[in-house]
Amino acid sequence: MMLPKKLGNRVAGTIISVALFFTISPGVLAAEFHEDPETAEVIFSGISLLRYYSAALDLVLQKNPAEVEARLQKLPLANIPPELAAVTASFAASSIGLSRRVVRIEQYQAQFRALLAQSRLDEAIQLADEILAQLSQANNELDKIEAATVVTGRELEVFSAPRLSD
Numbered sequence: 701m702m703l704p705k706k707l708g709n710r711v712a713g714t715i716i717s718v719a720l721f722f723t724i725s726p727g728v729l730a731a732e733f734h735e736d737p738e739t740a741e742v743i744f745s746g747i748s749l750l751r752y753y754s755a756a757l758d759l760v761l762q763k764n765p766a767e768v769e770a771r772l773q774k775l776p777l778a779n780i781p782p783e784l785a786a787v788t789a790s791f792a793a794s795s796i797g798l799s800r801r802v803v804r805i806e807q808y809q810a811q812f813r814a815l816l817a818q819s820r821l822d823e824a825i826q827l828a829d830e831i832l833a834q835l836s837q838a839n840n841e842l843d844k845i846e847a848a849t850v851v852t853g854r855e856l857e858v859f860s861a862p863r864l865s866d
Contacts, residue, residue, distance in 0.1 A: 744779045746856035749788070753849060756795050763806065765799035772796055784855055791848035798841040805834045 752775065759768045772792040780788050808831045815824040852858075 744781055746852075746858070749780065749784070749852065750856070750858075753791060753852070756792075757845075760795060760799040760802060763799070763803050765796070765803055768799040769796045781855075784852060787848045787851045787855075790844055791852070794841045794844035794848065798838055798845065801834055801838040801841065805831060805838065808834065 752771075756768055756771050759771060772795055775788060775792050808827055812824055812827050812831060815821075815827060
């Protein structure tokens, strides 16, 4: 009496194994284990590039110029199409410059407040001029970042909202 139950379990197990083999194995058997780098298709993702831009700008806002520079120096290693290479380099250079200026402006503002508290007005006025120059240069860097982002969006056929829209 025990023989038919064991036989039934074996048959059921065999059927399940065969079914799993045919459902799983075609994908496994079709996979290439190694691809020749010379013939491999280069894959570029515009979404990934824009995410990279965004992450770099987040670091600028976090006032972390070393991390901004480290992150953006890796950008040329990405599979960026030739038509975006120059604009991406411009974005990287301007973002690094902006991140340094943001930190410098904040330091100058702290010095400015200290000078005012000490009634060292002549020095405060000179530092205010330097702060204004740094703000102007930071604004120029922002313009370059915006231009690079607009060109990238145009190349990737991303449609953006008008500048003054909500």
